[in-house]
Amino acid sequence: xxxxxxxxxxxxxxxxxxxxxxxxxxxxxxxxxxxxxxxxxxxxxxxxxxxxxxxxxxxxxxxxxxxxxxxxxxxxxxxxxxxxxxxxxxxxxxxxxxxxxxxxxxxxxxxxxxxxxxxxxxxxxxxxxxxxxxxxxxxxxxxxxxxxxxxxxxxxxxxxxxxxxxxxxxxxxxxxxxxxxxxxxxxxxxxxxxxxxxxxxxxxxxxxxxxxxxxxxxxxxxxxxxxxxxxxxxxxxxxxxxxxxxxxxxxxxxxxxxxxxxxxxxxxxxxxxxxxxxxxxxxxxxxxxxxxxxxxxxxxxxxxxxxxxxxxxxxxxxxxxxxxxxxxxxxxxxxxxxxxxxxxxxxxxxxxxxxxxxxxxxxxxxxxxxxxxxxxxxxxxxxxxxxxxxxxxxxxxxxxxxx
Amino acid sequence: xxxxxxxxxxxxxxxxxxxxxxxxxxxxxxxxxxxxxxxxxxxxxxxxxxxxxxxxxxxxxxxxxxxxxxxxxxxxxxxxxxxxxxxxxxxxxxxxxxxxxxxxxxxxxxxxxxxxxxxxxxxxxxxxxxxxxxxxxxxxxxxxxxxxxxxxxxxxxxxxxxxxxxxxxxxxxxxxxxxxxxxxxxxxxxxxxxxxxxxxxxxxxxxxxxxxxxxxxxxxxxxxxxxxxxxxxxxx
Numbered sequence: 001x002x003x004x005x006x007x008x009x010x011x012x013x014x015x016x017x018x019x020x021x022x023x024x025x026x027x028x029x030x031x032x033x034x035x036x037x038x039x040x041x042x043x044x045x046x047x048x049x050x051x052x053x054x055x056x057x058x059x060x061x062x063x064x065x066x067x068x069x070x071x072x073x074x075x076x077x078x079x080x081x082x083x084x085x086x087x088x089x090x091x092x093x094x095x096x097x098x099x100x101x102x103x104x105x106x107x108x109x110x111x112x113x114x115x116x117x118x119x120x121x122x123x124x125x126x127x128x129x130x131x132x133x134x135x136x137x138x139x140x141x142x143x144x145x146x147x148x149x150x151x152x153x154x155x156x157x158x159x160x161x162x163x164x165x166x167x168x169x170x171x172x173x174x175x176x177x178x179x180x181x182x183x184x185x186x187x188x189x190x191x192x193x194x195x196x197x198x199x200x201x202x203x204x205x206x207x208x209x210x211x212x213x214x215x216x217x218x219x220x221x222x223x224x225x226x227x228x229x230x231x232x233x234x235x236x237x238x239x240x241x242x243x244x245x246x247x248x249x250x251x252x253x254x255x256x257x258x259x260x261x262x263x264x265x266x267x268x269x270x271x272x273x274x275x276x277x278x279x280x281x282x283x284x285x286x287x288x289x290x291x292x293x294x295x296x297x298x299x300x301x302x303x304x305x306x307x308x309x310x311x312x313x314x315x316x317x318x319x320x321x322x323x324x325x326x327x328x329x330x331x332x333x334x335x336x337x338x339x340x341x342x343x344x345x346x347x348x349x350x351x352x353x354x355x356x357x358x359x360x361x362x363x364x365x366x367x368x369x370x371x372x373x374x375x376x377x378x379x380x381x382x383x384x385x386x387x388x389x390x391x392x393x394x395x396x397x398x399x400x401x402x403x
Numbered sequence: 404x405x406x407x408x409x410x411x412x413x414x415x416x417x418x419x420x421x422x423x424x425x426x427x428x429x430x431x432x433x434x435x436x437x438x439x440x441x442x443x444x445x446x447x448x449x450x451x452x453x454x455x456x457x458x459x460x461x462x463x464x465x466x467x468x469x470x471x472x473x474x475x476x477x478x479x480x481x482x483x484x485x486x487x488x489x490x491x492x493x494x495x496x497x498x499x500x501x502x503x504x505x506x507x508x509x510x511x512x513x514x515x516x517x518x519x520x521x522x523x524x525x526x527x528x529x530x531x532x533x534x535x536x537x538x539x540x541x542x543x544x545x546x547x548x549x550x551x552x553x554x555x556x557x558x559x560x561x562x563x564x565x566x567x568x569x570x571x572x573x574x575x576x577x578x579x580x581x582x583x584x585x586x587x588x589x590x591x592x593x594x595x596x597x598x599x600x601x602x603x604x605x606x607x608x609x610x611x612x613x614x615x616x617x618x619x620x621x622x623x624x625x626x627x628x629x630x631x632x633x634x635x636x637x638x639x
Contacts, residue, residue, distance in 0.1 A: 005513065016501055313497045316458060317558070318486020318514040320479045396458045400497065 003326075010330040014338070021335060024299045027292025028339030028379065029346060032372045034285035036347025036364075037354065042278030043363035044355055050271065059094075059234050060127055061241050063227040063248070066259040076257045077223035080212065082248060086229065089247055092240045095123040095230040098212050102219045104176035106156055106208055113159045115152075115206035117174060119215040119224075127228050130209075133157075135168035135187030138211055142186070146213035150174070150183040156206030157188045164188035174208065174218060181218045183210065229260075237262060292339070293379040300332050300387035311391050312399025325392035332384025333377060340376025344369060405565055405597050406432040406455065411464035413450050413620075424450040425620045428464075432566075432599065437592040439608035439628075440601045442617035449570070451617070452601050456489055456568045457481045469565040486514050490559025494571035496551040498543040504530060504554045505539045511562045529557035533587055549580030556587055560596070567591070569600040573607055585610045585632075606632070 014021045065077055083096040101118040122138045124130065130137055133154060142149050150172070152160075157167040167185050174181050189209070210218065231240060241260035248258050304311070311324055348364055355362040413425040425447045432438055442448040453459035454466060457473055466474050469488055476484065490511075491497075498507045508526035517525070530539050533553040543551055552572060559567050569588070573581035589610060592598050600611060608614050609632045616624040 002516075012501065309497070310499055313499060314510070314514075315482065316456070316485060316491050316497075317511045318482050318562075320482040320514075322479075323514060397453050400458075400493070 003330075006323075006326050006330045007334070010327065010334050013331055014334055020299065024296055024335055025339035025342065027295040028289065028336050028376055029292075029343040031285065031289030031292040032340050032343025032376055033347035033350060034288060035282055035375075036344055036368055036372055037350045038281050038285050039278060039368050040348070040351035040362050040364050041354055041358075041360060042274065042281070043365060043368075044351075044360045046271070046274040046278070047363055048360050049274065059231045059237075061229045061231060061237060061244070061260050061262060063229060063241075063244055063258055063260045065223075065225045065257060072257060074223070076252055076254055077225060078227055078248070079224065082251060083227060085251060086227065086244055086247060090240065090243055092231050092236075093229055093244075094232055095126050097121050097123050097127055097228045097230070098224045099124075099226045099228060100212065100215050100219065100222050100224045102176050102222045103205070104174060104219075106150075106152065106160065106206060107173045107175060108160045108170070111160045113156045113206045115156060115208050117176060117208045117210060117218070119210055119212040119219070121212050123230070124209065124228075126230055131190040133188045133190060134164035135185070137187055137189070138209060143211040143213050146211060146217075148181060148183050148214060149186045149211070151187040151189055151209040152185055153189050153207045154191045155202070155204060156208065159202065159206070174210075176219050177221065179218060179220070181214075183208075234262070289375065289379060293336070293383040296332050296335055296380065297383035297387060299335075300328060300384055301390070303331070304328060304387050304391040307391075308394060308399045308402040311394050312396050312402065315394070315396035316400060321392040324394075325388045328388035328391045329381065329384045332388070333380040336376045336380030336384075337373070340372055343376070344372045347372070404431055405434045405436075405469055406430070406599075407465075407467040408451075408455075409465040409467075411451075411454065411466060412462050413447075413454060413459070414462045423620055425454075425461075428620070428622060430615065430622065430625075432597065434597055435592070435595050437588070437598045437612040438600070439611040439614045440599060440617065441603060441605075441608055441614055443603065445619075446617040447620040448601050448617045450620075452568060452570055452599075455566075455599065456491060457484045482514075486511055487562055488565040490562070490564040490567040492552065492555050492559050492567060492569040492572045494574040496543070496548075496555050496575070498551055498554055498558075500543050503540045503542055504535060504546065504557075507543070507554055508558045508561055511558060515562055525561055526557070529561045530554070532560070533557045547580070548576050549583050552576060552580070552584050553587065556584070556591075560591070566597040566599055569598065571602055572600065573602070573604070581607070 063078070065072055078098060080098060083098045087093050087096045097120055099118060099120050101116055104115060104117050105112045106115050120138070121143050122140045125137055135151070137151055138149065141147075152167060152172075154164060157164045160172065161167040161170060167188050170185050172183055172185060174183055191207075212224070215222070215224070229244060231237060245258045245260050249255055314324060351362050351364065408428060408430045411425055411428040412423070415422040415424055428451065440448045440451060450459070454461050457468070461474055464474070465472065468484065471484070473481065473484055499510070502510070505523070505526050508529055509522040512522040512525060527536075527539065530536060533556050535550060535553050535557065538546060538550060543554070546554065572588075573584055576584065585607065588598055588600070598611075602608055609628060609630065611628055612631065613625070613627050615622055
């Protein structure tokens with residue numbers, strides 16, 4: 001009996017018991033569809049989140065104040081002079097952006113928006129592309145002159161004003177820890193949170209960029225704890241990072257208070273976290289696939305018992321053990337394969353629907369499809385082998401006598 | 404000589420006790436013979452049938468079928484022998500309920516590896532031979548007992564076997580259908596088909612040419628049938 005014929009014969013027997021076949025497949029369908037849905041959403045989510053970082057400059061080293069030994073004292077915090085020093089003394093450095101940030105409120109007379117206020121310099125947009133919707137970004141003059149000007153983002157502009165165009169030129173009050181400061185809006189940028197912000201809607205905090213030179217006025221308690229250093233290239237980033245740390249240590253006469261790392265270390269970590277997360281949930285969904293496989297094995301065992309006489313007849317008519325084995329193995333393979341294909345379609349559909357609802361573009365890799373088909377076949381063969389082998393080894397006389 | 408059995412012994416080992424189903428049976432069957440194997444239940448006739456049909460193995464002795472010593476063959480080789488040399492007809496018909504008459508008759512040829520069109524053609528011819536040319540696409544549950552057994556005979560014939568082994572072929576049939584089946588066997592034997600039939604009914608055995616009677620695992624008589632019934636009751 002050749003492969004094609006046992007395939008057709010198995011298909012007929014699957015068709016003969018439609019309801020039972022469907023229920024058997026259901027386990028596989030649920031298993032495969034949940035794996036595909038979860039992995040697709042995971043992939044899509046990852047790409048959406050990673051997309052947020054596309055605007056980030058690549059040649060960036062972040063220098064943090066870190067308490068490696070002992071506590072951090074006031075004199076250990078970074079200063080604007082340090083920034084100038086690093087830029088002047090280390091030739092590979094293109095720009096240094098000192099940053100300090102705090103959470104607070106941006107207020108008009110009627111509305112307020114919970115926001116993150118970042119003190120930065122005009123060179124911030126060399127690290128990260130800031131798309132302006134209206135007005136302009138901070139200028140060198142704003143920073144030098146320590147002007148009370150602010151760049152707000154789109155969601156804040158929409159919450160407090162009619163929109164980006166309307167917001168430019170308006171005045172707002174920024175409140176951080178009971179410290180009130182009045183600002184003039186000079187520009188509105190795209191949401192810093194990107195589509196993350198869209199996902200969370202109005203509750204997502206806004207962002208405001210102000211010159212670092214007014215930090216002491218608006219957030220006296222918050223020190224500069226981060227330098228983002230833009231380099232020409234990352235060829236010897238480690239050496240440059242070490243140089244920066246040494247320079248800062250000399251300047252502050254301390255040791256072990258600064259850590260420099262590539263700006264993308266965190267991105268890699270985030271990437272890993274999402275991958276692990278997807279894998280863990282995918283594995284949990286995979287368990288349902290195993291449960292489905294056991295269901296297939298169960299039904300195949302029932303089917304072998306039910307068809308004991310058929311097996312006896314076939315053997316009497318000249319079927320070899322391997323013919324019987326192949327027949328039952330093909331049946332469980334077909335059950336799982338059909339289940340796998342239905343599960344795959346369902347998983348993709350479900351992924352698209354869920355993706356639409358939570359606003360994540362779906363990413364269905366062909367690998368996942370290949371994996372689904374391969375995995376369901378493997379389940380079919382693995383869980384079909386025992387029942388098929390049992391059928392093949394039946395004694396023809398016993399089988400013929402079976403009522 | 405198509406079947407030669409020498410000193411055949413079959414012992415069933417049930418663990419606690421050993422049951423001797425056949426002891427020292429020797430039997431020869433020539434080509435074109437029509438033999439009835441008779442005996443009460445427990446006499447060993449079914450055991451002999453299973454061994455002759457290569458479904459079971461003998462414990463001791465020798466069995467030569469169509470010049471092949473089958474007592475030494477492997478399971479797979481026995482499957483090939485069953486497929487090519489033996490045609491079974493069972494008391495309970497043993498047709499596959501999901502398949503049409505045609506599909507059932509094709510089954511032995513599937514395992515023989517014949518092409519689809521060859522199978523179709525041969526199965527049709529076999530069904531026409533047993534008078535079921537108009538019932539080919541019916542399933543077993545749409546056929547009468549006699550028709551089912553005719554499908555089974557067509558299936559037994561289709562690979563041109565060396566012998567047909569029939570195990571109580573009329574056991575589940577009414578008198579009229581039984582007559583029909585016996586007529587078919589008669590006709591086949593006249594065409595030169597060797598038939599070995601197990602039965603405990605004396606009047607069925609009267610249709611055959613030779614009766615071998617078993618008791619307690621041994622042959623107690625083996626003689627030609629006198630007053631044979633041929634073709635629906637006429638005697639010769």
